[in-house]
Amino acid sequence: MLFFITLIFACQLAGELLKVAFGLPVPGPVIGMVLLLVGLIVKGGIPEGLGRVGDTLLSNMSLLFVPAGVGVMLHIALIGEQALAIGVALVASTLLTIAVTALIMRVLGRRGQQDAGEGPHGN
Amino acid sequence: METDLYQVWVYLSASPLLALTLTLAAYQLGFWIYRRAGFNPLLNPVLIAVVALVSVLVATGTDYATYFEGAQFVHFMLGPATVSLALPLYRQFQRVRQSALAIAVSLLAGSLTAVVSAVSIAWALGASEKTLISLAPKSVTAPVAMGISEQFGGLPSLTAVLVILTGIVGAALGPMVLNLIGVKDMAARGLAMGTASHGIGTARAFQVSELAGAFSGLAMGLNALATAILLPILWGWVF
Numbered sequence: 001m002l003f004f005i006t007l008i009f010a011c012q013l014a015g016e017l018l019k020v021a022f023g024l025p026v027p028g029p030v031i032g033m034v035l036l037l038v039g040l041i042v043k044g045g046i047p048e049g050l051g052r053v054g055d056t057l058l059s060n061m062s063l064l065f066v067p068a069g070v071g072v073m074l075h076i077a078l079i080g081e082q083a084l085a086i087g088v089a090l091v092a093s094t095l096l097t098i099a100v101t102a103l104i105m106r107v108l109g110r111r112g113q114q115d116a117g118e119g120p121h122g123n
Numbered sequence: 124m125e126t127d128l129y130q131v132w133v134y135l136s137a138s139p140l141l142a143l144t145l146t147l148a149a150y151q152l153g154f155w156i157y158r159r160a161g162f163n164p165l166l167n168p169v170l171i172a173v174v175a176l177v178s179v180l181v182a183t184g185t186d187y188a189t190y191f192e193g194a195q196f197v198h199f200m201l202g203p204a205t206v207s208l209a210l211p212l213y214r215q216f217q218r219v220r221q222s223a224l225a226i227a228v229s230l231l232a233g234s235l236t237a238v239v240s241a242v243s244i245a246w247a248l249g250a251s252e253k254t255l256i257s258l259a260p261k262s263v264t265a266p267v268a269m270g271i272s273e274q275f276g277g278l279p280s281l282t283a284v285l286v287i288l289t290g291i292v293g294a295a296l297g298p299m300v301l302n303l304i305g306v307k308d309m310a311a312r313g314l315a316m317g318t319a320s321h322g323i324g325t326a327r328a329f330q331v332s333e334l335a336g337a338f339s340g341l342a343m344g345l346n347a348l349a350t351a352i353l354l355p356i357l358w359g360w361v362f
Binding site: 025026 | 146147149150168169170172173176177180181187190191194195197198200201202203204205206207208209210211212213214216222224225226228229230232233236237240241242244245248249250251254258261262264265266267270278280281283284285286287288289290291292293294296297300301304306308310311312314315316318319320322323325326327329336340342343344347348351352
C-alpha cells in the first residue's frame with residue numbers, strides 16, 4: 001500500500017515538474033492524473049492496492065475542500081458589499097453551465113453512441 | 124480554574140492538531156446532518172462544515188492563518204486525490220473514447236457559458252472590476268482559477284472562495300437542474316457537473332455513480348485547460 005501512495009505522490013510531483021519546465025497552464029495534479037492514466041493504459045489494468053488507496057481518497061474528496069472553503073472568512077466584508085451581484089452571478093451562471101453542457105452532451109453523445117453501434121442510451 | 128482552561132486553550136490552539144481534528148469533526152457532523160436529512164442537497168456537508176468552522180473561529184477570535192496551519196494537511200490531500208481521478212477515468216476509458224468529440228464540444232460550450240454568463244450577470248448588477256476578474260474563472264479547479272485571477276489583476280484568495288462556493292452551488296443544486304431538464308444519462312450528468320463545479324461537483328457525482336464521477340473528473344481537468352487558454356483570448360476581445 002505504501003508503494004501505491006508513493007506512486008500517486010510521484011505522479012503529482014512529475015506533474016508539477018512538467019508544469020514548471022514547460023510553463024503549462026494546467027495544475028500539476030491534473031498533469032499527474034494524465035500521467036497515471038497513461039501508465040494504467042500501458043499496464044492494461046489497475047493493481048488492487050492502487051485501487052484501494054485511490055478509491056479511499058476519492059470517496060472522501062468532499063472533505064478536502066473544507067479548509068479552502070473556510071477562507072471565506074477573509075472576504076466576508078467584500079462579499080457582503082456585493083452580495084447580490086456575486087450571489088446571482090454564481091448561482092445563475094453555475095446552473096446555466098450545467099444545463100448547457102448536459103443538453104449538448106446528451107444530443108451529441110447519443111449520436112456518438114449510435115455511430116459506435118451501441119444504440120441509444122440514457123432516457 | 125478559568126486560567127487553567129485558558130492556558131489549555133492557548134496551548135492547543137497553537138498546535139496544528141486542533142484545527143485538523145476540528146476540520147475532520149466538522150465535516151463528519153456535516154455529513155451526518157446531510158444523511159439524516161435524507162441527502163437534502165441544500166444541506167451540503169462541505170457547506171455545513173465551512174459554516175460550523177467559521178463560527179468557531181470567529182467566536183474564539185482565531186485567524187484563518189492559524190487555522191490553516193493545521194488544516195493544510197487535509198488541504199494537501201487534494202493533489203493526490205486529483206491524481207487518483209485517473210482510476211475511474213481508466214475504468215470508463217472505452218466510454219470516454221467513444222464520446223471524445225461530443226465531450227470536446229459540450230465542454231467548450233460549457234466553459235464559455237460559465238465565464239461569459241458569470242461576468243455579464245455580475246457586471247449588470249454592479250460588481251467591481253476586481254470582483255469580475257476574480258469571478259471569471261469560478262468554474263475552474265482552485266489552483267488554476269487562482270492563477271488566472273492573479274494574471275489579470277483579480278484577488279486570488281477571493282477567487283478561491285468563489286470557486287468553492289460555485290462548487291457547493293453546483294453540487295447542491297446541479298442534480299435538481301439535471302432532473303428538471305430531463306438528462307438522465309450519467310455521462311452527460313457527470314460532464315456537466317465537472318465543467319460547472321470542478322472537484323466539489325465531481326465528489327458529488329461520485330456519490331451517485333462511478334460513470335458520472337469519471338466524466339466529471341475528466342471535465343474538471345479539461346475545463347481547467349480550456350479556461351486557461353480561452354479566458355486570455357476573450358479578455359483580449361473585450362478590453
